[in-house]
Amino acid sequence: MQSLLSERSRVFEHADPYAVSGYVNQHVGSHCLRLPAHGRPEASLNHRKFSSLDLCRISYGASVRVTSPALESIYHLQILLRGHCLWRGPGQEHYLAPGELLLINPDDPVDLTYTEDCEKFILKIPTTLLESICAEQRWQHPRQGVRFVENRYRLEELEGFVNLLGMVCQEAEASERLPRIEDHYQQIVASKLLTLMKTNVSRECLASPLLSFERIDDYIERNLKQDIDIEELARQARMSLRSLYALFERHARSTPRQYIRQRKLERIHACLADPSCHVRNVTELALDYGFLHLGRFAESYRQHFGELPSDTFKRRG
Known part of the structure; x- marks a missing residue:
């Protein structure tokens, strides 16, 4: 998974975790960061904007806790690259290991604790992108929006998805950016998510010839x-x-x-x-x-x- 953003996308290296957290709040998603009482951890962050997506690779260099009441208008897809992460949800918790993926809905509370050696890749997806895919395909979903009903996966369960993200990251780091290509890639990523993962979307279209x-x-x-x-x-x-x-x-x-x-x-x-x-x-x-x-x-x-x-x-x- 080294192809998920290279050093070419480096924004921070050996930096103050609060400075990195401030950048994340601005570009990737609002959150609150809690650092351990002792030590001087050094954080790193790679980031690229890709059409309406944000790609981010981050490590805080300490056992930190990240919380947020909700992400509101975005989804967070997080892949654990190194270390471990404790996810806490309503009445449950789960330790994520490298190669596991966590998908956070816009109205889900965020409560994550990372080990000191933890590094993760984040894909930020606007709600409008998934809704536009559903509208284009004439897929049905409740009016409150698209929601992922299962939020944890092993990457090997999602055939071809990591390779797709690797290609997206390579395009994001290309010397010549092509907006139309980026738009096509983001459509493919969103369609893949809706196809591979369990959601509240019904892909059986009302408009089919077998309408009844x-x-x-x-x-x-x-x-x-x-x-x-x-x-x-x-x-x-x-x-x-x-x-x-x-x-x-x-x-x-x-x-x-x-x-x-x-x-x-x-x-x-x-x-x-x-x-x-x-x-x-x-x-x-x-x-x-x-x-x-x-x-x-x-x-x-x-x-x-x-x-x-x-x-x-x-x-x-």
Whole structure:
């Protein structure tokens, strides 16, 4: 993995770790650095900008702890090159060894402790890049964004990925930079990530020739908490509004809006009736599914299920 940024990209060598941390905050991602109480560690950093990606190779020269509440609009892909790293997540922790990869989502808290001999490679990826790939391929994901549902991998599990990163680093260090080539490479990197790793993205496209009501229904089911726009639903299905309404009339004997409202009410009813489903109160659940007028919601619920939502909730015990 020596091909992941050479000395040509050196920004700091034998430097103050806080100076390196300040540079990382500016270019790679906001964080807080904690150094050991004693000693004078020396940090090193290589860095290149590559289209909308940032490539970084870093070592702090001490057992440091890096924390951040969340990365917000970026993903961090971190590959451990040397030493070890303790990752702490909600209710769990894991020691990363050389050759392991950690992928941090934008809303994941960061809590990492590195050994003194630790060196890592970081790839910073903007959320907009992965979303643009999904839009271009017409892949589906929840509106809150693309998320990696597994965050740790051995590099040998990701066929060809390290070699791809090596080529990206070589292009980033080339004497003549070609923006169009860089754009192509970043698209390939993002597509590889979405293909090789487990995410909340469905690569089964609504717009395929085998389009059916069941697949549109599945899209609605996965986005019930969202405000599903009917025109956007028609665009996703690559059909006119008229055709969409005809499809719903054939299969559901209702309009798309009526059908979505019915599915939302059914989901709420199931949650209220299920003791294992965590519900604090009826109002909060109704608001979660977009029912802002609580009086109308209660009346619609009563018409569908023959009782008020509060009665269903009380009966669960």
